[in-house]
Amino acid sequence: MALRARDVMQTSVLSVDANTPLARVARLFLEEEIHGAPVVDETERLLGVVSITDLLRAVDEEHGSAGTTAVYFRDVLEFSGPDWTSAPQDFQDRLEQISVGDVMQRGAVTVAEDTTVPEIARLMRAQRIHRVIVVRGDDRIVGLITALDLVGLLEA
DSSP states (O other): OOBBHHHOBHHHHHHHHTTTTTHHHHHHHHHTTTTTTEEEOOOOEEEEEHHHHHHHHHHHHHHHTTOOOOOOSSSOTTTOOOTTTOOOOHHHHHHHHHHHHHHHHESSEEETTTTTTTHHHHHHHTTTTSSSEEEEEETEEEEEEEEHHHHHHHHH
């Protein structure tokens, strides 16, 4: 019997509101050691997804208009996050004014709880994404599956 989404999904899902400032989301990602989160409205309805890639893109765009030097990243390491503490204060202030809703990817790739793991893997590869959101009939978020969750299945 094939494993299904309900068997491998993370059920404790951190989500963010579309009005959350980017600087706060960046801190959340660093503190929780995650690379993305579903974006929901006030009724917990799924609006989209925000990822570290979206944050970095916004930082790059703001950096280009801020007139400052490129000291916004801890190191030039893959997956390193912005170093918000060493950025000039005006730059940080600007990132507090940009919200998740300004940079998120609208819509999200979702699967049902009974979707098989091979189907999820094919979907993730075809869409070139690192996470899918598991929803119940009314688009209520019930879980999340990341590429690392699928890799973890290979260890068993």
